[in-house]
Amino acid sequence: MDDAQHSSRRVAVNLSEGFGERLLGELLDRAHEMPPQLIAPLVAEEIHRIGGRDVSIFLQDYEQTQLVPLPGRGLVVGSAFPIDxxxxxxxxxxxxxxxxxxxxxxxxxxxxxDGSDEVGVMGLTLDLVEENDRRLLRRLAGLVADLVVTKHAYTDRFFQARRRMPMSLSAEVQWSLLPPLSMDTPQVAIAGILEPAYDVAGDSLDYALNDDILNMAVIDAMGHGLNASLLATLAVSAYRHARRQDVGLERLYAFMDRAIDEQFGPDQFVTAQMMQLHVGTGHLDWVNAGHPSPLLIRGHRVIERLDSPGTLPVGFGGASPLVSSVQLNRGDQVLFYTDGLVEEHRLGGEQFGEDRLIETVEQVSPLNRGVQALVRSLSQTLKRERGGVTSDDATLLLVEWRGGTADHLAEVDF
Known part of the structure; x- marks a missing residue:
């Protein structure tokens, strides 16, 4: 078929630019070369063009308890809002x-x-809201989120806005390592949280969804302070390096083990769990190298501790990892956590313990929708139960397997 025949069969489509496309398009066109400090006035200007006023952008703080206002010309900067x-x-x-x-x-x-990660909230006031306003503003909010995420790499202002207190150097190192702390897709959702947010040192987490495999890791480097954060940095970097070669858990563990042993020697080590979830089938494999057993949650109840043969902590050198497996049901959640969560002592000297953790999970789970809300609520409830004390790093990572497919998201439907 020649070009003339192909053109004659092409379906006629109206490609003229409407108001909504022009509004979003101008924002996107100008944002490419715009320095970070001009994003706020550009967003405010665009909203004013559709009759909006009193524009604010709120970002989630590091403790995941507050929505804090982003300063900027054209934005209303008021008080922080509690998330709850x-x-x-x-x-x-x-x-x-x-x-x-x-x-x-x-x-x-x-x-x-931004994708499925929640950056924050945009606030504005309209005299009257109609359905066209809602549609346009939802899309504008998605574009604003992308701009905030893109531009934050070029400035410190977004980081500074999210801080409610000074951050230690070790915590600065750890936060620079982290992926987005939540991801939500039709097949799988994941969310994590680290405590204490402004002084965490040896704990970290990581994940990557590579086609049909969700790779996850939770680590706890020995010690405290900057040395622990440097040890954790090497562990996460070695994990990512091996993971990006699409290796199995055995080789992944061996690579991390060798890297830490060669750099730090046998006197320093990292406890860890490395997991691979097949999002199409719900088959979960994991290696437990010195962490508490993960908890399997079904119907808001902890139905099983996922006990497994122990593997030596990463860095002892030469260990052969033991891989465990479980088949998940749709809707199942698995909670991974570090020992700082359960080894903390409650007021009066009693150790918090796993039983109390399970009770708290079953108390909080029915009250929250979505893994991010559940992890936040669980972390805050546990902190209150411990009397607000967090003397050691503590990490939570919750994954929910939903199954099915996400292929429909790649289909264009006019």
């Missing part, structure tokens, strides 16, 4: 638009979603 118990927090937790009818208009809070 506020309209902005509802939008954040539920990943949906929240409309608050007020005497002078409708205050809208739109979640800022």
């Amino acid at each position: 118990g506020s309209k902005a927090g509802d939008a954040f937790l539920r990943k949906t638009v929240v409309e608050d009818v007020q005497s002078d208009g409708v205050r809208m809070y739109l979640p800022l979603l």
